[in-house]
Amino acid sequence: MTLLQILARDPDSSTPEGNAGDVRITRLPHAHGNHTHVGEYVVASRDASGLNNKSVWVALCRKGLVKENWEDKIVLTPEGLSFSTGLENKFASASDH
Secondary structure, eight states: OHHHHHHHHOTTTEEEETTTTEEEEOOOOOOBTTEEEETTEEEEGGGGGGGGOHHHHHHHHHTTSBOTTTTTOEEEOHHHHHOOOSOGGGGOSOOOO
16 A cells, blocks of 8 residues: 555656546556666565455455455545555655666
């Protein structure tokens, strides 16, 4: 969820969706080697593996953090944008990579 929130703040990876405060993710990162770029951060590929896990998306949808049509387009709800995972501090500084 934290990675999706970072993408939602990146204008190169997201756009506002409708008037309810939703944000559509327009570009998911792709891993190369042992890492992937998420916004201004570099993340170990293993830490971003949930982006490709259908069960993760179903759980996020069930909790109301993403819209139900996530297979067609990824839309974070206001609840998803503000949800605290406790991992926010892990991304305290940008990478120079």
